[in-house]
């Protein structure tokens with residue numbers, strides 16, 4: 001059986017990477033709009049309604065509009081890569097490792113997680129769910145992203161003459177990822193989020209520093225790591241690294257695409273302080289890789305088909 005797929009926003013950064021991952025796969029037929037038609041509402045409506053699955057790689061407002069263009073009587077299912085529906089009712093949060101593969105497989109509307117929340121939630125959600133970390137803690141997140149995380153506009157800025165080497169932002173403390181981090185980790189308070197961008201095309205490091213010694217129940221860095229390792233045991237996508245010392249974590253300027261997600265727990269000698277760290281490709285598990293993983297599940301195909309994962 002072939003599945004008709006329409007990528008709305010196919011000329012953008014996320015859309016192009018999804019198309020690359022679907023290339024040569026006989027299970028899919030891609031519906032394409034040429035440059036003159038790709039922003040034409042009539043042409044988009046037709047393609048959206050002809051598709052079995054529409055993948056939205058658009059700014060939030062255009063993604064909301066695309067959903068409205070789909071006739072509810074029509075069977076088109078949706079994967080939305082934007083942040084428009086990540087806490088919306090009736091949408092499945094497309095993080096199979098956290099919500100369960102069956103929920104994604106059966107869903108008609110799937111909202112792909114944001115890149116930063118993917119790192120944060122992978123680290124914190126299982127630990128809160130297991131009762132090892134408190135839901136009412138004031139969590140902080142420090143993160144650094146490759147510049148493709150900001151789409152075509154940020155790519156242009158970082159590839160222009162006189163581009164910055166580093167950009168810190170989010171100083172309004174109201175980043176659009178805050179609601180999904182709080183909701184899907186089951187937290188009582190919004191997190192304090194400090195994002196930044198470096199002059200590497202792709203990749204990101206998301207860090208949650210924790211004063212474990214100030215928490216009730218004396219959680220220890222080793223027990224956090226062990227719990228994450230059990231939670232993701234057997235996952236083809238998520239790797240929880242062991243206790244072996246790591247001197248540094250790097251983002252390379254010209255690293256290859258990867259759809260994996262690496263997790264680390266670093267603790268001090270007594271285990272009273274910990275740094276939970278996720279390293280991922282913002283365009284991989286942070287966007288296009290996650291969309292293809294969800295697409296595979298929705299089509300009843302092997303979860304990792306077409307994904308770029310380190311060989312076992």
Ligand SMILES: NC(=O)C1=CN([C@@H]2O[C@H](COP(=O)(O)OP(=O)(O)OC[C@H]3O[C@@H](n4cnc5c(N)ncnc54)[C@H](OP(=O)(O)O)[C@@H]3O)[C@@H](O)[C@H]2O)C=CC1
Nearest residue numbers: 009011012013014057058062081082148149151152282287
């Ligand atoms: N980049 C990343 O790492 C991640 C991105 N996302 C999300 O994915 C979505 C896409 O992001 P990204 O690919 O980076 O963004 P880009 O800016 O690279 O691409 C967006 C594409 O959408 C097109 N577009 C804009 N408005 C419309 C419209 N009304 N109809 C049809 N096409 C339209 C743009 O056209 P034009 O080419 O003419 O500008 C562009 O090609 C965003 O919501 C983003 O937040 C999510 C996770 C990570």
Ligand SMILES: CC(=O)N[C@@H](CCC(=O)OP(=O)(O)O)C(=O)O
Nearest residue numbers: 081082083114115116145149150
């Ligand atoms: C570096 C950079 O600018 N990153 C983007 C987030 C990219 C992403 O995850 O997209 P969504 O917002 O759709 O989740 C930002 O901070 O707005």
